Every structure is written in structure tokens, then in C-alpha cells.
Amino acid sequence: MNTHNIRFFLAMTTLFFAGCVTTAPQKKQQTAQTPEAPTSESTKAEEIDTVEATPWESAEALSAYCQEALTTITNTRTQLKSGNAEVDLLDTYNNMLIAIDRSMGWASLLANVSPEESVRKAAEKCKQLVADESTKISLDHKLYGVMSKVDTADLDAAGQRFVEHLLRDFRRSGVDQKEATRNRIAKIKADLVKLSQDFSRNVRSDVRKMTITDLSKLDGLPADWIKAHTSKDGKSVTVSTDYPDFYPFQTYCKDEALRKTLYQKFQSRGNPDNKKVLEQVLNLRFELAQLLGHKHWGAYNAGDKMVKNSDVIEKFIKEFSELVKPFAKKDIQGLLARKQKDDKSAKEVQAWDRFFYKTVVRKERFGLNPQELRPYFAYNQVRKGIFSVYSELFGISFKALPTEPVWHKSVEAFEMYLGEELVGKFFLDMHPRKDKFKHAAMFGIQTGLRSGQIPMASLVCNFPNPNENNGLMEHTQVTTYFHEFGHLIHHLMARSHKWVSQGGITTEWDFVEAPSQILEEWAWAPDVLAKFAKHVETGKPIPADLVQKLRKSEDFGKAAWVMRQVFYTAYSYFLHAQDPKKMDLDTFTNSIYKKHSLYPRVPESTVYTNFGHLMGYSSIYYTYMWSLVIAKDLFTRFESDGMMNKAVAKDYRQLILEPGGSRDASDLVRSFLGRDYNMDAFKIWLQGK
Numbered sequence: 001m002n003t004h005n006i007r008f009f010l011a012m013t014t015l016f017f018a019g020c021v022t023t024a025p026q027k028k029q030q031t032a033q034t035p036e037a038p039t040s041e042s043t044k045a046e047e048i049d050t051v052e053a054t055p056w057e058s059a060e061a062l063s064a065y066c067q068e069a070l071t072t073i074t075n076t077r078t079q080l081k082s083g084n085a086e087v088d089l090l091d092t093y094n095n096m097l098i099a100i101d102r103s104m105g106w107a108s109l110l111a112n113v114s115p116e117e118s119v120r121k122a123a124e125k126c127k128q129l130v131a132d133e134s135t136k137i138s139l140d141h142k143l144y145g146v147m148s149k150v151d152t153a154d155l156d157a158a159g160q161r162f163v164e165h166l167l168r169d170f171r172r173s174g175v176d177q178k179e180a181t182r183n184r185i186a187k188i189k190a191d192l193v194k195l196s197q198d199f200s201r202n203v204r205s206d207v208r209k210m211t212i213t214d215l216s217k218l219d220g221l222p223a224d225w226i227k228a229h230t231s232k233d234g235k236s237v238t239v240s241t242d243y244p245d246f247y248p249f250q251t252y253c254k255d256e257a258l259r260k261t262l263y264q265k266f267q268s269r270g271n272p273d274n275k276k277v278l279e280q281v282l283n284l285r286f287e288l289a290q291l292l293g294h295k296h297w298g299a300y301n302a303g304d305k306m307v308k309n310s311d312v313i314e315k316f317i318k319e320f321s322e323l324v325k326p327f328a329k330k331d332i333q334g335l336l337a338r339k340q341k342d343d344k345s346a347k348e349v350q351a352w353d354r355f356f357y358k359t360v361v362r363k364e365r366f367g368l369n370p371q372e373l374r375p376y377f378a379y380n381q382v383r384k385g386i387f388s389v390y391s392e393l394f395g396i397s398f399k400a401l402p403t404e405p406v407w408h409k410s411v412e413a414f415e416m417y418l419g420e421e422l423v424g425k426f427f428l429d430m431h432p433r434k435d436k437f438k439h440a441a442m443f444g445i446q447t448g449l450r451s452g453q454i455p456m457a458s459l460v461c462n463f464p465n466p467n468e469n470n471g472l473m474e475h476t477q478v479t480t481y482f483h484e485f486g487h488l489i490h491h492l493m494a495r496s497h498k499w500v501s502q503g504g505i506t507t508e509w510d511f512v513e514a515p516s517q518i519l520e521e522w523a524w525a526p527d528v529l530a531k532f533a534k535h536v537e538t539g540k541p542i543p544a545d546l547v548q549k550l551r552k553s554e555d556f557g558k559a560a561w562v563m564r565q566v567f568y569t570a571y572s573y574f575l576h577a578q579d580p581k582k583m584d585l586d587t588f589t590n591s592i593y594k595k596h597s598l599y600p601r602v603p604e605s606t607v608y609t610n611f612g613h614l615m616g617y618s619s620i621y622y623t624y625m626w627s628l629v630i631a632k633d634l635f636t637r638f639e640s641d642g643m644m645n646k647a648v649a650k651d652y653r654q655l656i657l658e659p660g661g662s663r664d665a666s667d668l669v670r671s672f673l674g675r676d677y678n679m680d681a682f683k684i685w686l687q688g689k
């Protein structure tokens, strides 16, 4: 679960400020430049005084922004039901969704990134209010009646699809139910929004630490990492559960007891508070699904995905697990054999061994020492490299906006151009800090529209800070960067649709991780790495043989990684495929470990209190592996014609990214591949080179 993206689980996800979308498409004002390093804090502070108020400046600014959107939403809903023949129902409805899109976009982002508690609280409140309005819309029987009568005969395919999905979402929300049921549904949805916020907040604020005074126990960890974590008096090292601490520690620390302690802390985040929160969430989701005529939440939630129904998910989990398990077991045997060299009595590989021994085996079998890679992946160098790879591949350019006001001094703002066209704007909020979102995600802020509204988004990650020993990254973090940038470019490129529910990453949710996972391939390509992976001190490009070792070493451990994804997939789905009142979370957790994990459950750990996807993705974590199969197939065209082949990249942009949610994902894939996708490419990858 290294990566994911955020989407809103609302029947209607999206919003609009009248006026903003009527402007002509914005054109580039000056030649795009290579992005510059961020300016100092003081320069930015001066600039902030001179620009318009932005929603993140204060709780008051955000609340005012939110209130304006709410007024637009309620007025538009009233207008739609007025019976006024001059109101264009579809355009007006679209405007209402645009207003939801924008206010939800900012609120979701700021609830997770604002350094100010008052702003985070205002953002959470805004999300609750807008979600309540969305629910009211989705359960408004009169409005449904009005929209059902829209004459679609003269609409183009996109317009027909807009209406079809709009009416489908009404029905899925329960608009046909009796009033008492609809009232209960509204209450459940409102409670779910708040509980989901509680869960996320509890994980975000629960950073656990351990302090090590016997520094000899840090044997194995990179010198640059130790230096960045040593106390001022040089006597101790403090390690937290934040990613830039957790992953290097698990990968390199030779002391098993310390790895175990940190792992337990990591998998205990959110405990005990989130156990109760999750139980309430599961009960409410189950009740909601049953009110809507489904056997459980897993079944309900599958209805608007590529899979269409949950039987397909169950079949996928079973078959995928059977396919992967033999390969994964081989990986585990390799890990155990190596562990037994250190500890003859070892009988199994523990979760806190998996990163460490994978690294050891890769070193011994393939000669790969990942610490040799780190100096080639300084954060700033990687960022520049990713920009240049994407620029070359898609013919785009980036312009830094050093004076753009941002919510924290470490955040950078950019514009992206395609030729002369301003495609969109984005922010990079890439380093950990107190009370910030703990994972890696792309947050869509607003959706690009044909009428002129440019798309905006932010990447929110937890990569090492370049101000701390250059922020040397692990290769897995570089891969994550490519992944999240894949989401970003998808959101920005699907920018020219009339209907907001077809712009950005509004494709079926189980396809969303394909455009991100395919881009991970570029983080493994020798030609690509040679372009940007330069030594932080000497500036020399990464040696070709080191890249070869990296690529060969991928073959060991990837099946075990996929199996771990199967574990999370099964966990997320089956947790929602039963009556939660008859389930005990710990018993359930043990059963999923038994069936789908190659590692025993970590003692005293509570995966269910910190598995963040249980809120946003709920039952559909399968989307990662489902999308990975598609991504591997999409990649075959690049594999045969060249990774930097501009014609293939153009096809990819035009046939996969730009259509957004205007067509079914399976149609997009077929148009790019010239056939239906299949599992062949995934199987070849799994079996190794």
C-alpha cells in the first residue's frame, strides 16, 4: 500500500462558481522554463500580502469560500426544480456539480495538509456541509423526476453518457426509496463522512517514536540517514513511524528486535481509537447497502466499477491469489533460507524481516547494494528528472511559480503546458511534517473543463527533505514519485470535457491505478535513469552496471510484494462482504492473515486501525492489482516500440488520458491496444525476465 489516490465517495462527486468557466482557454504568457528551486520563505510571505485571498490562508477564508459554494449549490438545486422553461437543465446541473467539485477539492486537500489546526477543522466542516448537500441532491425525488424527463435525443455520446450516469447515480443513492428510508440514508452518509475524518485524523496525528541510545544497534543504516536522525548532543537517534524513517529502518537495520519494535508501533497507529471508529463505519456501510437492496457493502460498491458486480471481485481474488502464491512462496523460501544463516532456529519470515532480508538476498544474489543507489536519488535531482522525462515523453513543459502563495513554505507550485497551451496547475507538497497526511496521494483540486476552467491538483507525499542531507531517496520512493505523477498527469490531461463528471480521473475507479502504475516502469528503465540519476556529489550519471543489478534484482521479491497486495485486497473486500455485527475484527484479521499472508500477524498490531484505504477505498483495494494487470498490458506498446517513443506516448495521451471518464475504461484500453486487455503481460512480468 505504498501509493494511492484520493477520490470522493459520493454519489455525485463534483462543483462550480458561475463565471469562472465562461472565460476563454488561458494561453501561456511567456516561454516555459525549467522549474527553479523554491524561493525563500520571506519572499513568499511578501508576495502573499499582494495576492487575492486563498482558501488556505485562514479558517475564515476557507469558510467563506465554502459558504459561497454551498449557496451556489442550493440555489442551483432550487433553480432546477423551478419549472422555468428557460433553465437549461443539463448545463445547470453540471454547474452544480462543478461547485461541489471545487469546494470538495480544496476541503479534502486542506483537511490533510494545512499546518493550521483551525484551517484543517474548517476544511473538515466544509467537507461535511458539501457532502450533506450532495446527499440531499442525490435523494431529491423531485429533482430526479425533473432530470429523468430531459430529452436526450439530440445529445452527443458524451451528453447521453452524462445523463445516463446521473440517473444511475440517483438510483444507486436510493432516490426511489420511501421518505423515512431516504432520511435514514442521509443520516448514515453524514455520519460516515465524520467517522472517516476521525479515522484519518487519528492516523495522521498518531506518530510513534523510539529513541535508540546504543548507537551500535544502528549497524546497516546509511550514514546520511543516521546523521539526519542523530540528536544534537550526538548521543541518541530517534526514529518515528513516518515513512522516511520507517522504510529505511526496516530495509537496513540489522537489529531484528528494533525492526520488530518499530513495525509494531507502525501497525499500532490509530489504536485504540480507530477500532471503534471502524466498527461504526462497517455497521453503517452494511446498513446502507442493505437499505439499497444489496447483500453487503462489497456488493453495493462494485456496481459502478469495471467489475460491475462483486462476484467478479471474489473470482479475481481467488484466481489472482492462486496465480501468484507459488511464486511468492519461492520468494519466502529464499528469505527464510537467508534468515536461517543468521538465526538457525528461525522457522518463519516475519513482516519486520521482509524489507531487510529482501535487500540482503538481492545484494548477495545480484550484487545490488541499494545504499549505492541513494546518492543518485537526491530529492531535487529526482524531481527535475521526473519533469524532464514527462516533458520529453509527452511534449509538455513546466513553469515554476515561485511567488504563488502556498499553504506551507516547502510547497512548490507549477504550471504545465502542452506546446503553447496552459494545461493546468499543480502543487508539490512532498515532505513530512506534523499533522500532515502520512501516505502518498494525488489530490484533485478542481477539474479542467472545455469552457475554460483549468485543472488543478496537488501531490501530497512523504519523501525525504532535501534540506536534510540532500534528501536521498530509496528507489521505491522514486517509483512512488513516478506513480503519483502518473495520477497527476491523468487528472490534468483530461481537461477539455463539457461535463465535469467526465473530466480528470473520473474513469471507473478500478481503472484509476493503471495510468499511475504504468508510469512506474520508467523508474526502472536504464535509458531513463541514465538521464537524471546523477551522483549528488560528483554529478556523474548512475553506472550502467548498477542499473542492471537493480533491474535483475527486481525478480526476487516481487511476487511476495504482489502477495502482500493480495492480502490487503482480500482484507478490504471481505471486511465489507459480511455482517459486521457477527464479526470480531481480530478474529477476521487472523483469518485473512491465515489465508492470504505469507507472514504471521505482527503481535499486538492492529492493521485495521491504520489501513487508511479502508476509508477512501473501503472494499475496493483490489483496484491496484486489477489496474496493474491492465497497466502491464498497456505497457507492451511502449515495450515493443520504445519507452520514449513519442507516437506511442501521443496515442497514450489521446486515447487513455485525455478521454477521462467520457467512455468506459475497457473501450479506452481497446482503442489503445487494438484489442481487449488480458493477463499475458502480467504473467510474463511475474515469472521474471
Ligand SMILES: [Zn+2]
Pocket (backbone or CB within 6 Å): 003, 004, 005, 483, 487, 513, 516
Ligand atoms: Zn495510485
